[in-house]
């Protein structure tokens with residue numbers, strides 16, 4: 001089979017690349033290993049698909065850290081607002097939550113997938129499923145894409161095979177192999193946006209307890225890193241958005257020779273002095289109330305007993321009998337609960353992959369390889385990863401749209 005542009009992977013980046021290539025008049029063929037497209041896309045935002053983040057492009061790019069400079073051109077060209085307009089034109093309504101996260105309005109990731117697939121087909125792209133690409137090569141100026149069913153010859157090739165997280169969705173790192181074969185270097189992969197494993201065992205006793213808003217702080221050398229948001233205790237540590245965002249900063253340092261110290265501020269909305277005043281008032285009004293029940297005014301009940309233990313305080317003690325120094329200790333456990341982080345959970349459980357195709361070898365204004373002309377990359381296969389909140393999908397839309405249109409133009 002012969003095609004103008006072959007795209008490997010029918011995830012968000014590959015589908016967007018196909019749409020943009022087909023819209024520019026090119027013959028685009030998407031080859032997908034799974035029997036259906038967008039398996040991972042269906043899981044995003046817990047099935048609701050947090051498809052982008054309502055940020056100005058410059059803010060958006062800053063959130064990516066070092067990868068932001070590489071993304072800058074494509075995000076300005078196809079911004080979070082452009083993405084929402086694009087989906088609106090396809091009939092997909094979106095809603096923006098107060099933290100800036102943009103979801104499909106009816107809370108169905110499947111609506112996003114169907115909008116993309118419908119658009120790609122309408123524009124004439126060919127979507128071919130159940131075809132695991134085993135290898136790629138370049139022969140006499142054309143790309144050769146080998147699947148068990150057929151060999152595809154293509155003038156241009158877009159690799160949009162994703163990273164290595166959640167391998168059961170089809171992402172097993174094949175794209176890195178293809179990139180290496182075509183002359184690229186691949187930055188070592190690590191888990192990012194991933195739950196953290198603690199040295200302490202007590203979080204396991206609270207597994208499933210969630211907190212709506214915490215501030216997580218860590219000191220890395222002379223740099224202090226802070227993330228804010230919801231979190232949850234897990235069997236062997238901590239997870240949830242604030243922790244996943246923190247994992248982005250820690251992943252390069254884990255596992256280390258020594259654990260990394262973290263502190264959790266369980267009541268970030270209130271200063272310590274004000275919290276102390278509120279607690280003192282509450283105790284004065286309820287001197288017979290058990291200490292754990294007083295704490296439960298400020299943190300979830302299950303956690304309050306544990307905080308008492310951390311402060312070496314009897315949780316059943318009538319609050320009126322609390323000594324000032326113990327009350328201070330309790331306050332400290334609420335405002336700066338210490339934890340030691342041993343490692344991240346494995347990459348298979350990560351939301352995204354850190355590492356991938358070396359972005360210094362890819363032209364940011366086209367997504368074309370600087371090493372192998374006619375080869376393009378899009379999405380998570382590239383070494384860029386952002387925080388929670390729709391950033392990673394936006395990177396897929398922006399890189400996918402640019403790779404598709406650039407490949408279509410480079411005839």
Ligand SMILES: Cc1cc2nc3c(=O)[nH]c(=O)nc-3n(C[C@H](O)[C@H](O)[C@H](O)COP(=O)(O)OP(=O)(O)OC[C@H]3O[C@@H](n4cnc5c(N)ncnc54)[C@H](O)[C@@H]3O)c2cc1C
Pocket residue numbers: 008009010011012013014031032033034037038039040041043044045046049050051052131132133134160161162163165166169170171172173174175350351352378379380381389390391392393394396
């Ligand atoms: C549970 C979960 C929730 C998430 N939620 C969000 C969210 O709400 N918002 C957000 O911004 N990000 C979220 N992410 C991250 C986001 O899903 C990914 O960054 C995004 O899907 C990457 O898109 P992609 O197109 O690059 O790769 P993928 O979505 O991984 O798609 C790659 C495709 O390539 C195919 N493929 C791979 N190798 C081959 C091969 N050899 N031959 C043929 N096909 C191949 C795969 O089968 C797959 O379909 C979430 C991730 C997870 C795991």
